[in-house]
Amino acid sequence: MKDSFKKHPGLMIPLAICCLAFLIKGVIYLTIGSPVPFVLSLVFLFFMVYIVYNQNVKARRMIRISGVLIALWGFSRLALGVLFAFVPLTEAHIQEQFTVLGMVFSLVVMVVGVYAFRNARTYLKVI
């Protein structure tokens, strides 16, 4: 486990932070009666645990899938943010999530996803 983080900090730490963030979001939604985000965050957590303890082709594939999903999440929010800049929203709840800070956060998450996808192969090579 330590090896994974020690040898690939640039890949594993951002992935772990994303996983933790999605898990927290999932737990919050679970407590208010919406289980889907929690179930998906558990899938992500399973991927992370597998990746940390296994250095094989499956682990590499899981990094790629995680990367794609994270990048899609960030991209979707960025795209919606751009869309809502042209089509004004009437609902403050959504509008308030597209602040400059929110957009920067989405961009960072998208970059993490793309980076994880592109560097998945190095994970297998080095270890």
Add this chain to the structure above:
Amino acid sequence: MKLSYILLILIVPIFNIHGQQDSLIREQQQMIGELSGKYEWNGKSLNARSSSEERNLARDYLKDKIRSLGLEPKEHTYLMPNLNPLIDLLFAPFKGANVYTILEATEKIDEYIVLGAHFDTEVGCPGAIDNGTGVTLIFSVVKKLQSLDYRSKNIILIFFDQEEEELVGSQAFARHLKKEGLKIHSVHTVDTIGWDADGDGTVELELPSAELEMVYTQVSQRIGQTFHLTRVNSTDHHSFRKLGYPAIGLTDEYVNGDYAPYKDTPQDIYETVNFEFLAKSTVFVYEVIKEIINQ
């Protein structure tokens, strides 16, 4: 001499009724003026009640108004999921707070009547009619109910948050009532009641339960109030009906076409409110609630 006395006895109550009506209108003008940003409150202006910051200020205002009745304001905070799990994945949950108080019955009883109206508006809208009028109406009703010597039921006066965003505040409060297991006699919500272009004073009653329809009909016949029944379920009363509570919504003639044309626009301002109509509707709701708590 005798004739003078008789005239005096007849005239004084008429002046008194008109005086009460004028006083009610003045109070409601002040409150809607403050709610819609025409008048400042504590050096601040509530131009809209949509963003978190604006709604926080509106909550402070409403709590202050509740304190002015000598009642204790409470906040019911909540987190609620979005309409669709896919949206949940992308966005944060709804976060808000309803403001409420309880006017206790004059005898020990565990039954409640809920009197509610939403205080939020759409983005950039002053919301004088939608729903400054509803907020003001129920506030005035509770103020009048306070002066009664006898009330057989507790009254929950509640201002809902985030009605404009999928009725989130009222849904959260309905769930809260269910969880607390409170015995609810009925739920009455008021939304957008300040427009009466044809001057007929008619209101619309939305989806009343059989018992509530009977009470509203009896009272309307007694005081000469006209109404239409409609099946509109797009406002707060629906949140309670879904959980099995007897509920009714009151509004201007939304289905009949005589309703605020500036609803959900920046033109929904103080100057468009028909205060006579609002005062008349206030008396109607007051008489209905009085009828119920006298039963």
